[in-house]
Amino acid sequence: MSENSAYDAVIIGAGVIGCAIALDLARRGFKTLNVDRGPAPGHGSTSWSAAIIRPYYSTIDGTALAYEAHFAWQNWEAYLGYRPDAALHYHEIGCLVLEAADNRQLAGTRTIMREVGVPFTDVSPSELPEWLPGADLRQFSPVRRIDDPQFGETAGDPITGAMFCPTGGYISDPQLATAQIAGAVERAGGQFRFNDTVLAIHQSAGRITGLTCARSGLIHTPIVINAAGPASRWVNALAGAHQPHHISTRPLRQEVAHVPMPQTPSGPSLRFVLTDADAGIYMRPEQSDHLLIGSLEPACDHLEYLDSEDYETSLTEQWTNQVWRAALRFPHLGIPNTAQGFAALYDVSEDWIPVYDRSDIAGYFTAVGTSGNQFKNAPLVGALMGHLIESVVNGADHDSAPLRFHLPFAGREVSLEAFSRLRPINRASSFSVLG
Numbered sequence: 001m002s003e004n005s006a007y008d009a010v011i012i013g014a015g016v017i018g019c020a021i022a023l024d025l026a027r028r029g030f031k032t033l034n035v036d037r038g039p040a041p042g043h044g045s046t047s048w049s050a051a052i053i054r055p056y057y058s059t060i061d062g063t064a065l066a067y068e069a070h071f072a073w074q075n076w077e078a079y080l081g082y083r084p085d086a087a088l089h090y091h092e093i094g095c096l097v098l099e100a101a102d103n104r105q106l107a108g109t110r111t112i113m114r115e116v117g118v119p120f121t122d123v124s125p126s127e128l129p130e131w132l133p134g135a136d137l138r139q140f141s142p143v144r145r146i147d148d149p150q151f152g153e154t155a156g157d158p159i160t161g162a163m164f165c166p167t168g169g170y171i172s173d174p175q176l177a178t179a180q181i182a183g184a185v186e187r188a189g190g191q192f193r194f195n196d197t198v199l200a201i202h203q204s205a206g207r208i209t210g211l212t213c214a215r216s217g218l219i220h221t222p223i224v225i226n227a228a229g230p231a232s233r234w235v236n237a238l239a240g241a242h243q244p245h246h247i248s249t250r251p252l253r254q255e256v257a258h259v260p261m262p263q264t265p266s267g268p269s270l271r272f273v274l275t276d277a278d279a280g281i282y283m284r285p286e287q288s289d290h291l292l293i294g295s296l297e298p299a300c301d302h303l304e305y306l307d308s309e310d311y312e313t314s315l316t317e318q319w320t321n322q323v324w325r326a327a328l329r330f331p332h333l334g335i336p337n338t339a340q341g342f343a344a345l346y347d348v349s350e351d352w353i354p355v356y357d358r359s360d361i362a363g364y365f366t367a368v369g370t371s372g373n374q375f376k377n378a379p380l381v382g383a384l385m386g387h388l389i390e391s392v393v394n395g396a397d398h399d400s401a402p403l404r405f406h407l408p409f410a411g412r413e414v415s416l417e418a419f420s421r422l423r424p425i426n427r428a429s430s431f432s433v434l435g
Helices: 016-027 060-074 076-080 101-116 174-187 229-239 317-329 375-393
Strands: 009-012 032-035 095-098 121-123 162-165 169-171 191-193 198-204 207-213 217-220 224-226 249-260 273-276 281-286 290-295 341-349 355-358 364-368 404-407 412-415
Touching: 009 016, 016 032, 016 174, 016 364, 016 375, 032 174, 060 076, 060 101, 060 375, 060 404, 060 412, 076 174, 095 101, 101 162, 174 191, 174 375, 198 229, 224 229, 229 249, 229 341, 229 364, 249 317, 281 317, 290 317, 355 375, 364 375, 375 404
Parallel strands: 009 032, 009 224, 032 191, 095 273, 224 364
Antiparallel strands: 095 162, 121 162, 198 207, 207 217, 249 290, 249 341, 273 281, 281 290, 355 364, 404 412
């Protein structure tokens, strides 16, 4: 058997999640290979991430994982284990979250943040004009589409307050971040094969034995990890791994707008990551005095789930709706005549919470349902999956006795049952990109 056709573990996907898993496994002594149909690390759905770092999720385990991940981004070179040639900029500007009817005035979020120990500051309505200069701080909810005759109407009631989280911000270049993790993987002995497509996943007697790729041919391995992003559904089908009672994933088409930053005499209107459930959007500053605007999936919007990875890449009226909602909050926002931004696919589960788990097939693992809200968690997901894989390979029965994962900075453990394929749909979820 050729040395280049046998590996301890093969990861399908070389996005930020797949590379982080490979790094942890390689450091544990596994001979790893990432197979990706793209030309380089992070050129799939990772490249379209808004790359926001924030600690607030709708569950305790999700919040704890995100808070812990902040420290990996803050100490990036320590995580990588080497100094890359190009500096990766973590814009640690913090996150401002507005209270809204859709988030129950953040009562549940604050409770979770206190439980986990995430620092935050309450911002009163009278203080908000200093935080968001030039903003219209009236309530506009419920969120409406621009073809609704009541779009933009308000009773005049002010936003009731906000929460500011200092341990957050954004990464300036998600592709560069992924490339640097891949560099760490190679330093640890891991390998990559790009421009290659998985055609079949092989098993015998309920155990993984290898896979066949279009260019590489047969690859022998006892472990396959599905980290294929929007293609994860079809990779699971290749393996025959999904069962009707399991949490499933499918691709969702999303649009993110790129517009000039609204300005005031005192400077930019937005200096933080902003989560605005009252307007149904999130925003963050972008380089060169621009602004990124994404959707929080309000009830009035149609979510475009797909049965294939073929999708319309042109921007549509969804772009217009997101930008006009941002203009409600920032009246000085200049709406460009030509839409700029991107359309991409997110890999999401029924409750927008990822699946980090083993499967019913020995040696087959999944890190799926991650698009949109798990970029920030990648360094921790790599370690979590490494712990899970090594433990299960060594005999742990994760299904009947779910593993726990220690978070040293947060000083607590998370139960990996929260990310199980067997879990019921989590009704505490936001059922949005917020997770």
